[in-house]
Amino acid sequence: MKPAGFPLLILAVAGTLAAQEPARTSARLTQQIKATLPGYEPPPPRVLDQPKDLPADPDILVLPKVTVKEYRPPTHDPDVWLTNKAVGQKAMAAYKQSMTDLEWALNSWFIPLVTPPASARARYAYRTNKFGNEVIRLGSLMDRIAAEDPKAAAELRQELKNLVEGRPAGSK
DSSP: OOOOHHHHHHHHHHHHHHHSOOOOOOHHHHHHHHHHSOOOOOOOOOOOOOOSSOOSOTTOOOOOOOOOOOOOOOOOOGGGGSOHHHHHHHHHHHHHHTSOHHHHHHHTOOOTTTSOOHHHHHHHHHHHHHHHHHHHHHHHHHHHHHHHOHHHHHHHHHHHHHHHHTOOTTOO
């Protein structure tokens, strides 16, 4: 066993030197530093947008006008929270359920470099089904808009048609 006397002595000396209080700045130097720095000015109080004509009723509380400048949170899509592997498993399960056992036995085989594997076809079918459901949801929303404003609904239907057909937005 190696004696620990010398390293222990060095550690003790270093500890006592580190525990000593650092040297203080002189009062003259402190005053010179304070003289060169600008003085503290508190910020002005915030002025709220209060209406000029306050109601006479003391039970009415008038709140200031507020403008929210945040982005809308993303829509509720459960696939956003899933990993790519989990989405693939979900798509494969939906694809397998959409077929009979015979269809699955025939469609689960593929020839590499010639036909896509079942997992790729499942992901494509899943995305297509998801897009179709969104188009159906937007169509029902446009039906409700058409009851109030038929012209706006017609413009929205044209934009949805452009989206489905892959045309640029605003084209006729």
